[in-house]
Amino acid sequence: MSTKIEQSIANNNGKVVVIGGGTGQSVLLNGLRAYPLDLTAIITVADDGGSSGTLRDYLRMVPPGDIRNVMATLSNASNDFLHLFQYRFKSDAGFLANHTIGNLMIAALAQENQDISAAIKILSQMMDVQGHVYPVVNDPLTLCATFTDGTTISGEAEITHAHKKIERIWVEDVDGSEPKSEPEVINAILGADVIVLGPGSLYTSILPNISIPNVASALRITPARIIYISNIMTQKGETDDFSDSDHLRVLNKHIGANVIDTVIMNSGLVPEDYIDWQRWDEISHQVKSDPEEVRKQGAVPIMGNLIELRDEGVFHDAQKIAELLYTIIKDPGTGKDSL
Known part of the structure; x- marks a missing residue:
């Protein structure tokens, strides 16, 4: 790494904001944390299943599961603490069944401080979290979808299980008001050098964040380079037969403009x-690569073999993705079709 690049990063020019949720966001951040970057995670709060969904319903708080995973990442x-933090009670544990210690800690701190952001800040200090962790909003949201058959469903779990082709996604506050992200979220987007969308479920991990009006507005005006990491596999009932450019089209449509500059494609x-x-x-087929169609939407396609095969499944290789992103951050002119 050159002296110029080192100085650039030392001057806080390596600000990377990762927007998403689910396991993909944590996997990416685990790869990126090996590099000298100022990392910020903006996390969806529309999850309504499992331990997160139960705590959300009982305590009227944002679902803590994705927040917990990012903080652990x-x-x-110490490894001993993180093992305890991530420990999940077994399904026969009565009222504690399937809850994780970390979710309960976040819930307790949020209730004690009457503020999820304060809870995250306190716990981040306790856990020596290297980076910034923000829920996209401080109140739980309901994910809503209209399908191509004209029907509408509310709730992330219900939308996922419907296995129907989605026309549009939006989020609603529990009191019916328009969701609004806190200033620190918007400031992070406006002050970033690079913003990364994905990897993760298009309709349930990424779109719930960018469908919030002031987040979409910030993405339209930020000077940051916006990068989308396209999925390797389609998602059954949601993105069947989608190509890379189809994913990109849906993202730009929900943001309200063709703002994505780069698409990382497998x-x-x-x-x-x-x-x-x-x-x-939940997976269907491999996503089709169509770099020329990506270019037509104003984005630069960057391709590479990004596959990690494990557990008889297909995943993004965290190290390969992080190395590629760091190359882009070091050299903003990066735009070759194959690396």
Whole structure:
């Protein structure tokens, strides 16, 4: 790394904002934390399933699960502490069934301080979290979808289980008012050098964030380079037969302009005989690569073999993605079709 680049990063020019949710966001951040970057995670709060959904309903708080995973990923706490933080009670544990210690800690601090942001700040200090962690809003949201057949469903779990083609996604506050992100979220977007969308479920991890009006507005005016990491596999009932440019089109449509500058696309081939289709029944087929269609939407396609094969499934390789992103951050002119 050159002296110029080191000085640039030392002067806080390596500000990277990762917007998303689910396991993909944590995987990416785990790769990026190996580099000298100022990381910020903006996390969806529309999850309504599992332990997060239960705490959300009982305590009227944002679902803590994705927040917990990101904090654990960025923490410098001991492995023993992190193991306890991530411990999930077994399904036969009565009222504690399937809850994680970390979710309960976040819930307790949020209730004690009457503010989820304060809870995250306190816990971040306790866990020596290297970066900034923000829920996209401080109140739980309801995810809503209109399908191509004209029907409408509310609730992330219900939308996912419907397995129907989605026309549009939006979020609603529990009291019916328009959701609004806090100033620190908007300031992070406006002050970033690079903003990363994904990887993760298009309709349930990424769009719930960018569908918030002031977040979409900030994305339209930020000087940051906006990068989308396209999914490797389509999601059954949601993105069947989607190409990379189809994902991009939906994102730009919900943001309200063609603002995405770069699309990172996988060029590796997924071996059909490797995937356990029963175990990973939410995936369908490999996403089609169509770089020319991506260019037509004003984005630069950057391709590479980004596949990690494990557990009879297909995932993004965190190290490869992080290395590629860091190359882009070091050299903003990066735009080759194959790296």
